[in-house]
Structures are given as structure tokens and as C-alpha cells.
Amino acid sequence: xxxxxxxxxxxxxxxxxxxxxxxxxxxxxxxxxxxxxxxxxxxxxxxxxxxxxxxxxxxxxxxxxxxxxxxxxxxxxxxxxxxxxxxxxxxxxxxxxxxxxxxxxxxxxxxxxxxxxxxxxxxxxxxxxxxxxxxxxxxxxxxxxxxxxxxxxxxxxxxxxxxxxxxxxxxxxxxxxxxxxxxxxxxxxxxxxxxxxxxxxxxxxxxxxxxxxxxxxxxxxxxxxxxxxxxxxxxxxxxxxxxxxxxxxxxxxxxxxxxxxxxxxxxxxxxxxxxxxxxxxxxxxxxxxxxxxxxxxxxxxxxxxxxxxxxxxxxxxxxxxxxxxxxxxxxxxxxxxxxxxxxxxxxxxxxxxxxxxxxxxxxxx
Numbered sequence: 304x305x306x307x308x309x310x311x312x313x314x315x316x317x318x319x320x321x322x323x324x325x326x327x328x329x330x331x332x333x334x335x336x337x338x339x340x341x342x343x344x345x346x347x348x349x350x351x352x353x354x355x356x357x358x359x360x361x362x363x364x365x366x367x368x369x370x371x372x373x374x375x376x377x378x379x380x381x382x383x384x385x386x387x388x389x390x391x392x393x394x395x396x397x398x399x400x401x402x403x404x405x406x407x408x409x410x411x412x413x414x415x416x417x418x419x420x421x422x423x424x425x426x427x428x429x430x431x432x433x434x435x436x437x438x439x440x441x442x443x444x445x446x447x448x449x450x451x452x453x454x455x456x457x458x459x460x461x462x463x464x465x466x467x468x469x470x471x472x473x474x475x476x477x478x479x480x481x482x483x484x485x486x487x488x489x490x491x492x493x494x495x496x497x498x499x500x501x502x503x504x505x506x507x508x509x510x511x512x513x514x515x516x517x518x519x520x521x522x523x524x525x526x527x528x529x530x531x532x533x534x535x536x537x538x539x540x541x542x543x544x545x546x547x548x549x550x551x552x553x554x555x556x557x558x559x560x561x562x563x564x565x566x567x568x569x570x571x572x573x574x575x576x577x578x579x580x581x582x583x584x585x586x587x588x589x590x591x592x593x594x595x596x597x598x599x600x601x602x603x604x605x606x607x608x609x610x611x612x613x614x615x616x617x618x619x620x621x622x623x624x625x626x627x628x629x630x631x632x633x634x635x636x637x638x639x640x641x642x643x644x645x646x647x648x649x650x651x652x653x654x655x656x657x658x659x660x661x662x663x664x665x666x667x668x
Contacts, residue, residue, distance in 0.1 A: 304528035305654050311521040318514035325511055328504045332497060339493040346486045353479045360476060363469045370462045377458055381451040388444030395437035532657070535649045539668055542592040542648050550640035553590055559599040564626035564634040566603055569611035570650075571663070576629055578663035581644045583637030585667065588648050595648070 563583055571582045589595035589602040596602050603609060603617075611617040620626065626634075644650075644660050647667040651657075659668030 304525065304532060305652065307521060307525045307528050311518065311525055314514055314517045314521055318511060318518055321507055321511040321514055325504060325507045328500060328507055332500045332504060335493055335497045335500060339490060339497065342486055342490045342493065346483065346490060349479055349483045349486060353476065353483055356472060356476045356479055360469065360472045363465055363472060367462060367465045367469060370458060370465060374455060374458045374462065377451060377455045381448065381455060384444060384447045384451050388441065388448055391437070391440050391444055395441060398433065398437065532651075532654070536668065538594055539648050542588075542594040543646055546593045547646070548591045548593075548597070550587070550591065553587075553597075555599065555638060560631070560634055560638065561621065561626070562603060563599055563638065564630040565620040565624075566609060566611065566617055567630045567633050568626040569616045569620055570609065571665070572625075572627070572630070574663040574665070576633060577643055578665060579629055579633035580636055580641065581647075581660075581662045581665065581667055582650060583633045584642035584644050585647055585650055587637045587640070588642065588644075588646055592646075592648060 563586055566586065567579050567582050571578045574582075586599065586602055590597055590599060596605055604612060607613070609617070611620070643662070644667040647660060650665045650667045652664060653661060653666045657666055657668065659666040661667075
């Protein structure tokens with residue numbers, strides 16, 4: 304019973320450890336879930352940032368496309384303006400060259416054909432106005448070319464700024480994408496850790512249930528042993544109050560001496576002679592009591608009474624003739640009516656609360 308109680312206490316300690324371990328593991332799972340949730344929130348924020356950055360990049364790419372079209376159109380305008388300027392310049396050169404090469408002829412023609420001095424002045428003014436117009440047109444085209452070139456330069460600068468902004472946004476996109484990838488990996492790792500922890504928790508929980516079952520079973524064992532001890536005490540008290548035969552009334556059968564000596568060997572082989580005699584006296588006391596069988600064989604082989612019978616140790620001892628001379632001496636004394644434990648009919652290793660006669664490693668009651 305004491306062994307059963309100790310085993311029960313050990314199992315309870317193991318159960319407490321498993322429950323503590325299970326509690327710690329569940330706390331780990333809770334913490335892992337919190338950290339995973341925090342990472343998932345962070346991932347949602349990063350995905351929002353990535354969406355915003357991607358939208359900004361798309362807007363910049365549209366602006367860059369628009370700016371490139373504007374630059375292209377401006378370059379075309381510049382080409383056209385330069386072409387108009389060159390055409391105007393060529394036409395003016397031809398007129399100037401013509402006037403320079405034909406000035407004598409034109410002068411004579413003007414004098415010959417003029418209707419008067421007023422016509423001469425009109426023609427002179429016409430030539431002067433034409434030259435002024437040419438210069439004015441040339442200057443205007445030059446200004447247009449300058450403005451278009453400045454516009455082209457301005458557009459190119461704006462495009463460079465957009466390209467720089469695009470590079471910055473692409474870098475930000477790459478950075479946020481990296482964080483998204485890293486955070487997703489961390490979430491995956493946390494999920495794996497949580498899954499492993501949950502499996503461990505299931506294993507621990509099952510182990511705890513197994514210990515609980517063992518505790519229940521061992522508690523029942525202790526109760527049964529306590530019940531058995533109570534029954535033994537009741538029978539011992541009953542035997543003390545019941546009728547007893549005299550040792551002279553007992554008819555011992557052949558083999559009783561060997562049987563008793565080997566039982567003494569199994570139960571008290573390591574005890575001093577007094578312990579051996581006490582065990583033999585218990586067997587004979589039962590034979591003498593009206594509560595138990597009236598033969599040595601009947602007492603020793605009564606169901607559930609002597610553990611060496613059930614374990615097979617007694618049969619082995621009988622087969623090997625293990626009983627010592629001291630065991631036979633104690634058996635002869637007990638069968639002769641000697642007792643050092645009075646009318647006790649039970650013995651066991653001492654347990655708290657059990658009063659009796661203590662001899663060696665046993666208490667007799």
C-alpha cells in the first residue's frame with residue numbers, strides 16, 4: 304500500500320509537471336499568435352504602402368510619357384521654326400543679292416519708268432520696307448527658335464526631375480517589397496512554429512490525460528489496498544474473538560513442513576530467526592482459527608493471501624528446495640505451537656497508523 308501511495312504521489316507530481324508544461328506551451332502559443340497577428344497587421348500596412356507606391360510610380364510613368372510627347376512635339380516645333388527661319392533667311396538673301404546685283408539696272412529702270420519724283424520715292428520706300436520686313440521676320444523666327452529651344456530645355460529638365468522621382472519611387476517600391484517579402488516569410492515561420500507548438504501541446508495534453516488516468520487507477524489501487532487492510536484488520540479482530548483449536552487437534556499432512564519452511568523462506572528469508580518464527584506462527588494461527596481454513600495447505604493457498612504464491616516464487620522455492628535450516632527450524636517451532644506474535648494472523652511491511660508487533664521488517668497484527 305505504501306508503494307502504491309508513493310507511486311500515486313509520483314504520478315501526481317508528473318501530472319502537475321505536465322499540466323505546468325501544458326500551461327507554458329499554451330502561453331507560448333498565445334504569444335506566438337499575438338506576434339503573428341502583429342506581423343499580419345504590419346503586412347497589411349506594408350501592402351497598403353506598396354499599393355500607394357505602385358500607384359505613384361504609375362502616375363510618374365504616365366507623366367514621363369506625357370513629358371516625352373511634349374518634348375517630341377516641341378522638337379518638331381523647333382525643327383519647323385528652324386526650317387521657316389532658314390527659308391526666310393534664304394529668301395531675304397536672294398532679294399538682297401538680286402538688289403545688289405541689279406541695282407544699276409533697277410536704278411535706271413526706276414528713273415526711266417518713273418512717272419515723277421513721287422513714284423521714285425514710292426519705289427525706294429517699297430524696297431526699304433521690304434528689307435525691313437525681311438529683317439523683322441528673321442528676328443521673329445530667331446526669337447521663336449530661341450523660345451522653342453528654351454521650352455525644350457525646360458521640358459528636358461522637368462523630365463529629368465520626373466526620372467529622378469521615378470528612381471526614388473522605384474527604390475521605395477523595392478524597399479517596401481523587400482519588407483513585404485520578409486514579413487510574409489516571418490508570418491510563415493510563425494505559423495509553422497504555432498503548428499509545431501500546437502502539436503506539442505496536443506502530445507502534452509494526451510500525456511497529462513494518461514497521467515490522470517494513471518492517477519485514477521492508482522487511487523483506486525490505494526483505495527483497494529486500504530480496503531484490503533481494513534478487511535484484514537476486521538478479520539484479525541474477528542479471529543481474536545472467534546473460537547480457536549488447540550495445536551494438538553491439528554493433523555499435519557505430509558509436505559506441510561516443506562511447504563511452510565519454503566513460505567517462511569520467501570516471506571522472511573532475510574529476516575532474523577524471530578522474524579522467520581513470527582511468519583510461521585501467523586500461518587499456524589490461521590490454521591487454529593475458525594475464521595480461516597483448517598489446514599496448512601488451505602491457509603497458504605487461500606486466494607490473495609500470500610504474495611509468493613501468486614508470483615510463483617513459492618513454487619520455485621519448493622522446486623529448488625530453497626528453504627534454509629533456520630526456515631525449517633522456525634517451521635518446526637510454529638507447528639509445535641510456538642509463537643512470538645500471540646494470536647496475530649497477518650503481517651506486512653509497516654505502514655503509518657497500523658499498530659501491531661514489530662519484528663524485523665514486518666509488523667504483525
